[in-house]
Amino acid sequence: MTGDLDEFRAEVRGWCRAHIPANWRRAQTGVSDAEFAGFQKTWFQELRRAGFAVPHWPREWGGGMPVAEQIVLHQELAAHDAPRLVLAFVAIHHAAATLLAAGTDEQRRRHLPAILDGEIWAQGFSEPGAGSDLAALSATARRQGDGYVVNGQKVWASGAAHADWCLLLARTGPEAPKRRGISCFLLDMTTPGIDVRPIRQATGESHFCEIFLDDVVIPRTGLAGRENDGWRVAQATLAAERGMTMLELAERLGNAGFRWLVETCTRPGPDGVRPVDDSLVADRLAAFETELTALRALCRDLVERHDAGTSGPADASVVKLFYSELLQRLTGFGAGIAGPAAHTELRKPRSSGWESGAWALDFIGSWEWTIPGGTSEIQRTVIGERGLGLPRDPGAGR
Amino acid sequence: MTSEFSDAHDELRAVARDLLGEAGRGRAAWKAITDSGWPGLEVPEPLDGAGATFAEVAVVLEEMGRAAACTPYFGAAVLGVGALRLLEPGPGRDALLRDIASGAAVPAVALAGDTGTAEPSFRLERSPRGLLLHGGAEFVPDAVEVDRLLLPALASDGEPVLVDAGPDAAGIRVTAQPLLDATRRFGRVTADGAVVEGDSVRRFAGHPEAAFLRLHDRAAVAVACDSLGLSEAMLDATVAYAGVREQFGRPIGSFQAVKHACADMFVQVTASRHLVEAAARALSADDPESRVAASMAKSYACEAAVDVAGKAMQLHGGMGYTWESGVHAYLKRAMLSRSLFGSPAAHRRRIARRYR
Numbered sequence: 073m074t075g076d077l078d079e080f081r082a083e084v085r086g087w088c089r090a091h092i093p094a095n096w097r098r099a100q101t102g103v104s105d106a107e108f109a110g111f112q113k114t115w116f117q118e119l120r121r122a123g124f125a126v127p128h129w130p131r132e133w134g135g136g137m138p139v140a141e142q143i144v145l146h147q148e149l150a151a152h153d154a155p156r157l158v159l160a161f162v163a164i165h166h167a168a169a170t171l172l173a174a175g176t177d178e179q180r181r182r183h184l185p186a187i188l189d190g191e192i193w194a195q196g197f198s199e200p201g202a203g204s205d206l207a208a209l210s211a212t213a214r215r216q217g218d219g220y221v222v223n224g225q226k227v228w229a230s231g232a233a234h235a236d237w238c239l240l241l242a243r244t245g246p247e248a249p250k251r252r253g254i255s256c257f258l259l260d261m262t263t264p265g266i267d268v269r270p271i272r273q274a275t276g277e278s279h280f281c282e283i284f285l286d287d288v289v290i291p292r293t294g295l296a297g298r299e300n301d302g303w304r305v306a307q308a309t310l311a312a313e314r315g316m317t318m319l320e321l322a323e324r325l326g327n328a329g330f331r332w333l334v335e336t337c338t339r340p341g342p343d344g345v346r347p348v349d350d351s352l353v354a355d356r357l358a359a360f361e362t363e364l365t366a367l368r369a370l371c372r373d374l375v376e377r378h379d380a381g382t383s384g385p386a387d388a389s390v391v392k393l394f395y396s397e398l399l400q401r402l403t404g405f406g407a408g409i410a411g412p413a414a415h416t417e418l419r420k421p422r423s424s425g426w427e428s429g430a431w432a433l434d435f436i437g438s439w440e441w442t443i444p445g446g447t448s449e450i451q452r453t454v455i456g457e458r459g460l461g462l463p464r465d466p467g468a469g470r
Numbered sequence: 471m472t473s474e475f476s477d478a479h480d481e482l483r484a485v486a487r488d489l490l491g492e493a494g495r496g497r498a499a500w501k502a503i504t505d506s507g508w509p510g511l512e513v514p515e516p517l518d519g520a521g522a523t524f525a526e527v528a529v530v531l532e533e534m535g536r537a538a539a540c541t542p543y544f545g546a547a548v549l550g551v552g553a554l555r556l557l558e559p560g561p562g563r564d565a566l567l568r569d570i571a572s573g574a575a576v577p578a579v580a581l582a583g584d585t586g587t588a589e590p591s592f593r594l595e596r597s598p599r600g601l602l603l604h605g606g607a608e609f610v611p612d613a614v615e616v617d618r619l620l621l622p623a624l625a626s627d628g629e630p631v632l633v634d635a636g637p638d639a640a641g642i643r644v645t646a647q648p649l650l651d652a653t654r655r656f657g658r659v660t661a662d663g664a665v666v667e668g669d670s671v672r673r674f675a676g677h678p679e680a681a682f683l684r685l686h687d688r689a690a691v692a693v694a695c696d697s698l699g700l701s702e703a704m705l706d707a708t709v710a711y712a713g714v715r716e717q718f719g720r721p722i723g724s725f726q727a728v729k730h731a732c733a734d735m736f737v738q739v740t741a742s743r744h745l746v747e748a749a750a751r752a753l754s755a756d757d758p759e760s761r762v763a764a765s766m767a768k769s770y771a772c773e774a775a776v777d778v779a780g781k782a783m784q785l786h787g788g789m790g791y792t793w794e795s796g797v798h799a800y801l802k803r804a805m806l807s808r809s810l811f812g813s814p815a816a817h818r819r820r821i822a823r824r825y826r
Contacts, residue, residue, distance in 0.1 A: 334825050348825050357825055358818035362766040364746065369744035390737055449726075455736055456729035460709045463724040 088152035091118055096155055097421040097428070108422045109234050112159035113190050115423070119157070124149075126164050128316050130172065131183045132349050133377060139379045142316055143372060150323035155423040159231055165317055166309045170256065174297030174305045179258065185239070188317050189247060194235035195227035196259065196283055197306065203428070204450050206241075207303060213257065217374035219291040220244070223401045225284050232268050232281035235261050239309070240290075245300045256302035257311075265289070275420075275437050302306060310445070314388035315378045319371040320396075321425065321468045322395060325402070326364040329427035336431065340417050346369065347409050356405060363398050370394060386459025391449040396441035399408035399426055403438050406431030479529050486533035500541055501573075509547040510571025512555060517564055519571045523754035524688070525554075528695045528746070535699030538653045538803055542576050545612025548692045549579035549685070553620050553632055556681040557672045562634065566618065577618035580659040581689055583810040584611030588681065590630050592623035592661055599665055603633055603641070604702065606660040611689075613657030614646045621661065622682060625671070630682040634670040641665065651801055651806040684753075687764040690811040691749045692768040695776035696747045697807045701739045703780035704775075704800055710730060711786055728785055735778045742771035762824070767819035773814045775804040 085366025093099070093115075100111060117124040120134075127142045129135025137145070143398040157164065164187060171180050183191065202209035211224025222242050229238065238259040261268070265288040270278035297305040337357060347353045374391050377383045403426075407414045414432040426441065427434050442448045457464045480495035489502055504511065511526050513519020522525075527548060534543060536714055552569055557563050582591045592605030603623060613619075619642065621633040637644050641664030649657045674681035690796035712723030722728050752760035779801040783790040790797045809813065 079567060211795050252473060276720075290510050338825065348822075351819070354822035354825065355815060355818045358765075358821035361821060362818070363741070365748070365763075365766055366741035366770065369748060370740065373744065386736075390740055393733075394737055394741065413823050449730070452730040452733035454724065455733035456723070460732055462709060462712060462729050463721045465726060465729075466720060 077140060077144055077179035081148060084145055084148040085152070087122055087124075088148055088154060091122070092152055092154050097153075097424060098425045100155070100421040102419045103422060106232065109159060111155070111423060112157070113388065115155050115159050115408075116157060116190065125157070125160075126188065126351055129164075129168060129184070131173075133168075133180070134188055134205050139375060143319060143375065146316065146320040147149075147323050147327075150320065150327040152327045156320075156324075156425050158423055159192055159234060160187070160190075161239075162195050162231060162235075162239070163187045163191060164197055169311075170239055170305060170309045171294055173308045174256065174301075175258075176293075178293070179296065183258070186318075191236050192231065192234050194229045194238045194261070194281070194283075196229050196238045197230075198228045198295060198444075199225060200227055204240040204447055206306075207241060209241055209254065209282070211240075211242040212246065213244050213255060213290065215244070216289075219289055219294070222257070222285045222288040222290055225282065228271070228280045229268075229283050230280050232261075232283055233270055233278070235268075237261060238283065238365075239279070241302050241306055244302075248300060251303040253300055254302040254306075255260040255299050255304040256296040257290050258296055259290055260294075261287070263288050263290070274439065275433055276418075279287070279440075288404050311388060318388075318395060319368075319375050322364075322367045322371040322391075325395070325427055326368050326398060327364040329385040329387050329425065330361060330364055332427070332429040333402065334358065334410075336409050336429070341411065345451050353409065360398075360402050360405070363424070367391075367394055367398060384459060387457045389446070389451040389459070392441075393443065393448055393455070395449055396438070396451075398436070399441055400438040403427060403431055403434040407435045477495065479526070482526060482529050483533060486530050487513075487536065488534070490533055490537035499539065500576075503541055503543060507571070508543065509573060511547070512551045513567045513571040517568045517571065519551075524691075525750050528691070528750035531692050532699035532702075532746075533694035535696035535701075535803075536636045536703040538700065538703070538799055540653050540655065542578070542616065542655075542737050544696075545578040545694060546570055546576045547615065549581060549611065549689060550618075550620065551575040552653050552688045553579045553622070553685055555631060556674050556685060558675045560672070562669070563672060566634070569699060575618055576616050577620055578610060578613045578616040578657075578659075579685075580607045580610050580613065580619055580621040581609060581685065581811075582607035583656065584597070584691075585811075590622040592621050592626050592633065594623050594625050594631070594633070594646050594666065594671065601666040601668065601671065603635075603661040603664040603666050606658065608658045609647065609656050612655055613644050613659055614655055616644075619644070619659065621659070622685070630674060630678045630821050632672045632674065634672060635664065635666065637665055649806060651799075651802040653803050669779040685718075686811065687761055689751060690768040690817070691746070691753055691764045693748050693807045694742075694749065694771040696766075697804060698739070698742050698774045698805030699774045700804055701735075701771070701778040701805075702799055704779045704797070705732070705735045705739050707797075708735065708782045708785050711789075715787070722785075731781055731785060735781055738774040738778055742767075742774045742782055745770050756803075762821060765812070765820045767814060769814035769817040769821075771806070772808040776801070776808050779804045 111430050116125055126135045170185055199209050213220040213222045238261055240257040241254055243253050244255040265286045267284040269282045270279045272278050283361045320406035337353055338346055340346050369393050410431045417430040420428040420433045422431040510519035510532050511522040515521040523675055554563050554567050591601055591607035595602045619635045619637050623631055625631045641662050643660045645658045647658050712728050715722050737755050746766040749763040754762040783797045784799055789795050
C-alpha cells in the first residue's frame, strides 16, 4: 500500500512539474475578473484531464480516488504551489455534495457532468438578518402552479458574479419552527428577477455578492431534497466543506505558506539584520511550525475518520477554528516581520491560497476565515455543546 | 495506524485507567503495575518482556498523567529499560532487563531533569586507584529508594557510556529533592570519585552520542505523554464541574464565557494529542525526524498542560483554589513537567536551528 502511494506520489510530482504554469502568481496579480475566470477554468480542465479535479466524487461521476491518494494529491499540489480552484469551489464541493446527498437522478445527470464542463455555482445561504443565526433566514419561496416564486435578499454569495447556478435556501413553511420551514433549491442564475451586486470587502477585492430575488420563478424540478427539509440538506452540504478542503488548506499553509514565512524571516531587513537571528522571532517560527504540524495531523485524522464513519460531532469545528486562528496569527506575524514593505503590496495574486506572501493583505483576508462558515465564536459553542456536552444557553432560540 | 493496533491501545488504556484509578499510591500501586507487566512492555520477549514498543509505553504514561500517579515507572521502565535497550547486548544488561520486567529490580537513570542540552552529567577519569566517577545530576526522576543506578557518563575518550552502580556504592550519594509537585519523586545524584569496576561500564550500541540524545528525547516525549494525560483529566473534570455547578440559576457551563474556555481547552488537548502521538510513533520507529517531532510534542503539550490546568483552576472557581480540590496538584505537576528535560523555549530553539 505504501509502495503504491509512493508511486502515486511520484506520478503527481511529475504531473505538477509538467503542468503548473510557471510564474502564475505574477501573472495573476492585478488581473481583471474576466482574466481570473478564464485562468481558473483552464486550470480546472487541466486538473480534470489528469483526474485531479474531483477526486472526492464517486467513481461513476468521475471521481473515486481512494482517500489515501487524495491526501497525497493535496500534499503534492500544495508542495508545488499549484493554483487553487477558487471559482469551481462551491460547484465541486457544496453543490455536488447536495446533489449527491439529496438530489434526484435527473438533477445529478443534469448538473454533475456540467460542473465538470465548467458550470459555476454560488451559495445563497446568508442574509442580512441571518448570519450566525442562519436558520432565521427570511427569503420566501411560495408555491405557485408547478413551481415556486422566490423573494428576498441573499448576501455573502461567493463568486456569484460568475455563477451559472445558485444553491439557495428559502422559507417554504412560514408557520413551522424556524429550522423546519426551510427548503433547498437549485436556482438558474439566468432566471428573470435576479439582481447580483458585488460587495467590496476589507481587502479591496470583491469575492462576494449580494443577490436580490424579485418574484423569481423556480420550477418544481429545482427543489433539492424534500420540501421543508432544507436545513438538514444544508447541514450535510456544509459538512462537505470541512473534510478534504480543510486538508488542502492546511497542506498549503504548512508547505508554501510556512516556507514564505521562513523566507521573510531570513531576508535581511533595511538595517541588514535578518529577523530570524532574533531569538524571539526564531521561537515564534518554531511555535508556528509546531502548530502547523498539529493542524496537518488534525486534518488527516478528520478525513480518515470521515471516511471510516467515526467522526465526532465537533471534529470539523475543531479543525476550522484551529486553522482560522492559526492563519490569522501566522499572517499577522508575517506582516509584522515584513514591516512597512508589506504595505506596498496593494494586490495579492488571484487564484492563490489564503497565504500568498503579501502578508499585510493576507492578514486582513484572514478574517474571511474567522467570520464566515460559522464564526470562531459559533465554532466554540459547537465544540462546547456537541463535542463536550455542555448545557445550551437557555436564552438562545433554536 | 491500523485499527487492530489502535484497538489494542484502547484495551491497554482501559486497563491502565482502571488500575491506576484503584491501586492508590506507593508500593501497592507498584505491585499492581508490575503484575500487569508494564515495566516489561519494551523488554524483548526472550527476556520475559512483552516485546512491545514506545507507542504502548506512551499509553501507560498518558494514563499515569491522567491519574497524577506516583510510581517509579518513569525511572525504572521508561528510562531504565530505554537506556538498557540502547546498550550493546550482554549478560549483565540482559539480566537487568529481565529483572525489571519481573519487578525484581527497580533502577533509576541519573539523567538530569534540568538540562535541555543533552550531555551526560557524569565523567569517568582514569587514576591510580582505577576508574573514578565524578559529577552530579539534579531532578533525577524516581532516584530515591531504587536498587540500581544507571549513570550516563562521558568516558575518558569523550564517548558517552552508562555506568551501572549500586545506590549505596562508596562515593555515590542520592538525596531526595522535595519539590512543589508532590505527586512524583525526584532526587539529586552525586558521584565524588566513586571507584568504578571496568565491567560495570557499558557501551552504547552504534553511535554513542546519538544513542544518548535518543535517551534524552525519550525522556522529553515521555514527559509530554504525561502532560497530555494530565490535560485530559483536567478538561474532563472541568467539563463535569461546569455541567453541575449552578450560579444565577443555571449550570455555569451554559454561559458562553465558560463554554468557550472549555472549547479552547479541548482544542489544545486535541492538538497536543496529535503531536504526542506523532512523536511516540517516530520514537518507536527510529525515524530520523524523531528529534524534531520530540521537540514539537514536548514544547506544545507541556505548555498546553499548564494552560489547561490553569483554566481548570479558574473555571472551578473558589473550589478550584482549595487544597482539597486537588487541581493544584495537577497544576504543579504540569508546571514541573514543562520545565523538565528541556523548556519549551529550549526545544523550540532546537527546531529553529533548521531555519538558518
